[in-house]
Amino acid sequence: MEPFFDLRQVPAGSSVILQDRKDALAFPTGDIVLGFCRECGFMANVAFDAEAAEAAALHEDTQAYSATFSRYLHAMGEALVQRHDLHGKRILEVGCGQGEFLSLLCRLGPNEGIGFDPVIDESRGVVGEVAPIRAVRSLYDERVPPLDCDLVCCKMTLEHISAVAPFVRNLRRALGPRPDSTVFVQVPESLRILRTCAFEDVYYEHCSYFTPGTLARLFRAEGLDVDRVEVSGQGQYLAVEGHQDSVARSTHAAPEEESVASVAGLVADFPARYAARTSQWRELVESRLEEGPVALWGSGSKATSFMTSLRLGSRIEHIVDINPYRQGRYVACTGQRIMAPEELATVGPRSVVLMNANYKDEVTAHLTSLGIDTELLVL
Secondary structure: EEEEEEEEEEEOOOEEEEHHHHHHHHHOOEEEEEEEOOOOEEEEEEEHHHHHHHOOOOOOOOOOOOHHHHHHHHHHHHHHHOOOOOOEEEEEEOOOOOHHHHHHHHHHOOEEEEOOOOOOOOHHOOHHHOOOOEEEEOOOOOOOOOOOOOOEEEEEHHHOOOOOHHHHHHHHHOOOOOOOEEEEEEEEHHHHHHHHHOHHHHHHHHEEEOHHHHHHHHHHOOEEEEEEEEEOOOOOEEEEEEEEOOOOOOOOHHHHHHOOOHHHHHHHHHHHHHHHHHHHHHHHHHHHHHHHEEEEOOOOOOHHHHHHHOOOOOOOOEOOOOOOOOOEEEOOOOOEEEEEEEEEHHOOEEEEOOOHHHHHHHHOOOOOOOOOOEEEEOO
């Protein structure tokens, strides 16, 4: 792995929220040193410290309170059910969060489900909405026996794993002996991060970065034939589907797979382009701060990365989130109290910075409904 970019002293957990501001300000930090493999194109944080990351294990990052995201999730679930005839089947989701997607897949079937995640909060009752679902509040690893599943789903989790090959090997093992079962993996799409210098999507928990080519090659290396490669969510999400390889194992690249050389070209000038884009955003936000309060809409990983990358965490005082489980708590390292959208009207923000362009229409409508007339700056 050849290091090509570094960012020091960033929060070790960017989706973490704390009950106490003092604890938030004292939250541990870590270093990001992105490395690139010229053989396969894989990128990873070579300075990743698993012990530091453990501090971020209990995070809160559900997006289920967004109507925009819920529509996207429902469409993805319906497509999976139709594509793989998931009716009366067994589904495993590894990294199921609070179980929203697993519950959806089981309702659409109907299907039987089992979900693994150390952050499951059973008091929310999400998993309990569908009877044949079992939630396991733990990590999924080699100690779990094969579950003989029809679909193994791992959504927005693999990027948090440093030992990616053994992890995918375990996902394949959960299929049992049947060649007609499917592994579905979704991760952030990293070609977009490189091309657009999406600095808000570079943060500590994401220790592994995948492009269509690297994720497809990982599937094949672990005995999975690649059936489908798809980029969605306005280029933000990458999904690969595969099944256990047959005797005539496929080695052909999918049309969506890029060359390692093309990634190498993006890696080469990424630091310079990153510096230019963060400088542009820093100047923009500083100019708005001189005229009045600036608020961030969204308190998750993108917001934390936005503030730490621009080194403006101490100057941005107002952060809004529609997730009620985040409201009233504090952002790791920068220490802002997270407010509900209704509180923003008392601030009178000069500008609101939206952390994700996918939600522009939704947030614009929300601001209008609150009677807040402000400039919306969209990342």
